[in-house]
Each structure stands twice: as C-alpha cells, then as structure tokens.
Amino acid sequence: MQLYNSLTKRKEPFSPFGPFVTLYVCGVTPYDTTHLGHAFTYVTFDVLVRYLEARGYRVCYTQNVTDIDDDILRKAREVGKAWDELGREQTEAFVRDMADLNVRPPDFYPRATWVIPYIIKITQALVERGFAYVREGNVYYRVHADPEFGKLSRMDYAEMLRVANQRGNNPDDPLKDDPLDFVLWQAAQPGEPSWESPWGPGRPGWHIECSAMSLQFLGATLDIHGGGADLLFPHHECEIAQSEKFTGQRPFVRWWVHVAMVRKDGEKMSKSLGNLVLVRDLLNAGFSPDAIRLNLLHHHYRQPWEWNADEQEEAQAWADDLTGALAVAGGTGTPLDAAPFRRAFEAALADDLNAPRAVEALRQLAAAVRQAAGEGCDVRDAQRTLRDLGHVLGLRFGEPPAPAVVEGWRRLLKTGTRNPERTP
Ligand SMILES: [Zn+2]
Known part of the structure; x- marks a missing residue:
C-alpha cells in the first residue's frame, strides 16, 4: 500500500x-x-x-x-x-x-x-x-x-x-x-x-x-x-x-x-x-449510516471539501442502490465475474486510501449485478463480493451497526479497553 x-x-x-x-x-x-x-x-x-x-x-x-x-x-x-x-x-x-x-x-x-x-x-x-x-x-x-x-x-x-x-x-x-x-x-x-x-x-x-x-x-x-x-x-x-x-x-x-x-x-x-452539520441531525433526518459514510468517502481524505445537502441526498440514493443490488435475483446463466471490480476496488484503496475510487468501483459492481441479473446470469457470487467489499468501507446495507461495534464502544466507555484481557 x-x-x-x-x-x-x-x-x-x-x-x-x-x-x-x-x-x-x-x-x-x-x-x-x-x-x-x-x-x-x-x-x-x-x-x-x-x-x-x-x-x-x-x-x-x-x-x-x-x-x-x-x-x-x-x-x-x-x-x-x-x-x-x-x-x-x-x-x-x-x-x-x-x-x-x-x-x-x-x-x-x-x-x-x-x-x-x-x-x-x-x-x-x-x-x-x-x-x-x-x-x-x-x-x-x-x-x-x-x-x-x-x-x-x-x-x-x-x-x-x-x-x-x-x-x-x-x-x-x-x-x-x-x-x-x-x-x-x-x-x-x-x-x-x-x-x-x-x-x-x-x-x-x-x-x-x-x-x-x-x-x-x-x-x-x-x-x-x-x-x-x-x-x-x-x-x-x-x-x-x-x-x-x-x-x-x-x-x-x-x-x-x-x-x-x-x-x-x-x-x-x-x-x-x-x-x-451534526451527525445526529443527519441521522434524525432519516439519512442512513451508509449514506452518511458514502457521502464522506466519496471525497479523498486529503482534499478539503464543502458539505452540501444535495450531495447527501445523492449519497442516500447510492446507498439504496447498493442495498437493492444485493436483493436482485439473477438466473442460472453464466456467472457474473466480479474479479475486475474487486481488483479496481483494492487498487483504489492501495493507492493512498483512495476511497472515492473504491466507492465508484462498488457502484459499478452494483450496476453490473443489476444488468447481469436482468439478463438471467448467476449473480450470487458477485453479490457476495459486493457485500464483502462494502464491509471494508464499513457499509451495513440497511442493517443496524454490527453488534461487536456497539458492544466494543460500550466497553471502552467503562474500561478504556475493548478487550478486557488487554488492560493498559
Ligand atoms: Zn492529539
């Protein structure tokens, strides 16, 4: 990297x-x-x-x-x-x-x-x-x-x-x-x-x-x-x-x-x-955690940027689109090969954590899944890849935060260490 x-x-x-x-x-x-x-x-x-x-x-x-x-x-x-x-x-x-x-x-x-x-x-x-x-x-x-x-x-x-x-x-x-x-x-x-x-x-x-x-x-x-x-x-x-x-x-x-x-x-x-702009206000306004993360991550971390509501709305549409692509049912035809999308995703993050390019690779994979499913291809493997890569960006695809995340923070508040056996 x-x-x-x-x-x-x-x-x-x-x-x-x-x-x-x-x-x-x-x-x-x-x-x-x-x-x-x-x-x-x-x-x-x-x-x-x-x-x-x-x-x-x-x-x-x-x-x-x-x-x-x-x-x-x-x-x-x-x-x-x-x-x-x-x-x-x-x-x-x-x-x-x-x-x-x-x-x-x-x-x-x-x-x-x-x-x-x-x-x-x-x-x-x-x-x-x-x-x-x-x-x-x-x-x-x-x-x-x-x-x-x-x-x-x-x-x-x-x-x-x-x-x-x-x-x-x-x-x-x-x-x-x-x-x-x-x-x-x-x-x-x-x-x-x-x-x-x-x-x-x-x-x-x-x-x-x-x-x-x-x-x-x-x-x-x-x-x-x-x-x-x-x-x-x-x-x-x-x-x-x-x-x-x-x-x-x-x-x-x-x-x-x-x-x-x-x-x-x-x-x-x-x-x-x-x-x-407060995280809590965006959550209360109904934006999903994935949408907030996608809006953040489609900016490179070293590039200052200007927050605006339209981009947050757009990121919500991306989040819904990614989640929707996991739900489409394909056929039994030729399996969709997700490897090129995975390579693009990994190459993006290996290049100084280029999250905007990684997000783009995920969105392209989601689009390819929808199209291939429409053509009767087997998309189950590609959907698994989409989910795996999404997890690297911390996406939950509409599910609540991972229980280990919630439990880990709760423990940190009490003890200052995530794993009780690793006391400072
Ligand atoms: Zn400091």
Missing part, C-alpha cells in the same frame, strides 16, 4: 515496524457534539483499519479523549456543569454517534486524566535535559533548544508563531522566554481542577497529553499517527518534539496522516463559526 506521509510530503510504500500496525488518532475534546468534520476523520481511519485488516495486518489502535482542557473548563462554566460531568456526557454522545455510523472502536480509549503521572514523568525528564524550564509552577518547552522543531510543518519561525497564536498559543505570557515556547504543565488557577506535581498543583498542557497516551499505550515508535489537518501545527509538531526528546528514539511516528477539513458556507466547519 502507498500511504501519504505528511512528514516527508510524499506517498511511501507502507509496512509496519513491528509484528502489528500501531495507530494513534487524536480523539475529541468532549465539550460539544460530533459534526461531520469529526466524522470525516474517524470514518477515514476506520476504513484504513478495516483495509489493513483485510490485507492481513493486525492493527493496534489507540484513540484518546482529551478530557481536561481549556475548552472543557470554559464550556462547563458557561453551562453551569462540573467539567468532568460535561466530559462524560459529551464522550457518551460521541461514542453513540460513532457506533451508529458503524465506526469500529479502537483497542484503547484512554482519557488524558488517566496518564497524569506519566505526563509528569515526561515533563520532569525534559526539564532535566534542558528542553524545558520551570516558572512559577508552570513548565514550558524551550523551542530554541530544539533545532528540529518545525520539521513536520516546515514553517519558518514567524509563520509558526502566527499559526500557533491562532490555535491557542499565548505569546504575551510574560513567564515565557520565547513567545513560541509552549506549556507542558500549567499552575492551578482558582476554581480549576488540579493535580499534585513537583512544581505544585496544576494540570497538563494539551500537546503533552497525546505524547503521554501514545507512548504509554503504543510505545516509543508509532507506525501511524493521525488526526485532523488542523492538528498538524502546532499540536503534532509539539508532540514530535516532546516525544523524541523524551525517549531519545526517532522517529516518534513513521507515517503522519492528516484528514482534510470539511467546510460549509465557504468556511471550515467549526463550533466557533456556528456552521456545523
């Missing part, structure tokens, strides 16, 4: 480092409802996992929950709820949306608050090695001590600072030596939750949470680290810096995979702009 790597900016033949593929995907910050931008990211990685497994790989998949963060604390204050209660509710709502879309659960589903001791350990090591400094109970990463900082985004200093400032950086913090230095640990503020640390009570910075969870659950070198394209900088840049300086091992990640943004009304779909 050729998989595009955001670090090298080219497609590279994929193979895992160890006996199985390790995958980490940045999860949600549970303070608001799942929109199509989230769904595009998690459905993309769901198809990647399904495809790798169909090719015989074993995948170990960790997705996190950023359950302590500025956004959650702000939103909790706004709605007058406890921060952890809000996080629990919103995580449950996200999980319901994922299960309804037949997105398979990851193997591990850690919350940032579960790994505070490891976050402290990493931060301590970075201070000892001169990559971080302590100021009044806060700990900052010293960007200038790291000549490799910027290797993922390939931006110059001014550009990094500009983008970081748009995405949560505080350049005016008087305690920082450099406005681009970022927080590893922040001193407790009145009314905020805090944990004990060698620097006094406080809570972790955002970036260090993902470094800690990926290192703790998957090890020092990950095969694939994914997330939305807006996480590339500063979040993933900072993750590389912290992780590689802590473990001394490189690379922290072999393939960086970023999923493009979904727009609406010409702007990135985001809470702050108020232009969200």
Whole structure:
C-alpha cells in the first residue's frame, strides 16, 4: 500500500515496524457534539483499519479523549456543569454517534486524566535535559533548544508563531522566554481542577497529553499517527518534539496522516463559526449510516471539501442502490465475474486510501449485478463480493451497526479497553 506521509510530503510504500500496525488518532475534546468534520476523520481511519485488516495486518489502535482542557473548563462554566460531568456526557454522545455510523472502536480509549503521572514523568525528564524550564509552577518547552522543531510543518519561525497564536498559543505570557515556547504543565488557577506535581498543583498542557497516551499505550515508535489537518501545527509538531526528546528514539511516528477539513458556507466547519452539520441531525433526518459514510468517502481524505445537502441526498440514493443490488435475483446463466471490480476496488484503496475510487468501483459492481441479473446470469457470487467489499468501507446495507461495534464502544466507555484481557 502507498500511504501519504505528511512528514516527508510524499506517498511511501507502507509496512509496519513491528509484528502489528500501531495507530494513534487524536480523539475529541468532549465539550460539544460530533459534526461531520469529526466524522470525516474517524470514518477515514476506520476504513484504513478495516483495509489493513483485510490485507492481513493486525492493527493496534489507540484513540484518546482529551478530557481536561481549556475548552472543557470554559464550556462547563458557561453551562453551569462540573467539567468532568460535561466530559462524560459529551464522550457518551460521541461514542453513540460513532457506533451508529458503524465506526469500529479502537483497542484503547484512554482519557488524558488517566496518564497524569506519566505526563509528569515526561515533563520532569525534559526539564532535566534542558528542553524545558520551570516558572512559577508552570513548565514550558524551550523551542530554541530544539533545532528540529518545525520539521513536520516546515514553517519558518514567524509563520509558526502566527499559526500557533491562532490555535491557542499565548505569546504575551510574560513567564515565557520565547513567545513560541509552549506549556507542558500549567499552575492551578482558582476554581480549576488540579493535580499534585513537583512544581505544585496544576494540570497538563494539551500537546503533552497525546505524547503521554501514545507512548504509554503504543510505545516509543508509532507506525501511524493521525488526526485532523488542523492538528498538524502546532499540536503534532509539539508532540514530535516532546516525544523524541523524551525517549531519545526517532522517529516518534513513521507515517503522519492528516484528514482534510470539511467546510460549509465557504468556511471550515467549526463550533466557533456556528456552521456545523451534526451527525445526529443527519441521522434524525432519516439519512442512513451508509449514506452518511458514502457521502464522506466519496471525497479523498486529503482534499478539503464543502458539505452540501444535495450531495447527501445523492449519497442516500447510492446507498439504496447498493442495498437493492444485493436483493436482485439473477438466473442460472453464466456467472457474473466480479474479479475486475474487486481488483479496481483494492487498487483504489492501495493507492493512498483512495476511497472515492473504491466507492465508484462498488457502484459499478452494483450496476453490473443489476444488468447481469436482468439478463438471467448467476449473480450470487458477485453479490457476495459486493457485500464483502462494502464491509471494508464499513457499509451495513440497511442493517443496524454490527453488534461487536456497539458492544466494543460500550466497553471502552467503562474500561478504556475493548478487550478486557488487554488492560493498559
Ligand atoms: Zn492529539
């Protein structure tokens, strides 16, 4: 398989480092409802996992929950709820949306608050090695001590600072030596939750949470680290810096995979702009999970796109058409050979997960099934192929989500691990 790597900016033949593929995907910050931008990211990685497994790989998949963060604390204050209660509710709502879309659960589903001791350990090591400094109970990463900082985004200093400032950086913090230095640990503020640390009570910075969870659950070198394209900088840049300086091992990640943004009304779909299309609303409006997945998957994951209602309607027609093709009865004539369609489908996904071409191959197979059935051919084998390939895209052909998906997510909510014997 050729998989595009955001670090090298080219497609590279994929193979895992160890006996199985390790995958980490940045999860949600549970303070608001799942929109199509989230769904595009998690459905993309769901198809990647399904495809790798169909090719015989074993995948170990960790997705996190950023359950302590500025956004959650702000939103909790706004709605007058406890921060952890809000996080629990919103995580449950996200999980319901994922299960309804037949997105398979990851193997591990850690919350940032579960790994505070490891976050402290990493931060301590970075201070000892001169990559971080302590100021009044806060700990900052010293960007200038790291000549490799910027290797993922390939931006110059001014550009990094500009983008970081748009995405949560505080350049005016008087305690920082450099406005681009970022927080590893922040001193407790009145009314905020805090944990004990060698620097006094406080809570972790955002970036260090993902470094800690990926290192703790998957090890020092990950095969694939994914997330939305807006996480590339500063979040993933900072993750590389912290992780590689802590473990001394490189690379922290072999393939960086970023999923493009979904727009609406010409702007990135985001809470702050108020232009969200919610998964729950589409389901309530009667669109089937298959139709929502097909609408997402007929866009390439690296290509930003604009959501519109007409395309969603069209995708519903495709979903109905695929399901209908499974139900047509053929004759006893020459069997329809589905092999060329299977080859086209597999070649599409092998080429940097080209789901739009894979969807096209499925639709052509469905059309061929209908035509051959009309001509009295035996289509049963071709229908089996259609169903098998559809499953690689996570389609259910009108059936409810797979019970293992629903049960797996339910267990993750409780224990953080899909299989009880694989405790973290
Ligand atoms: Zn992350």
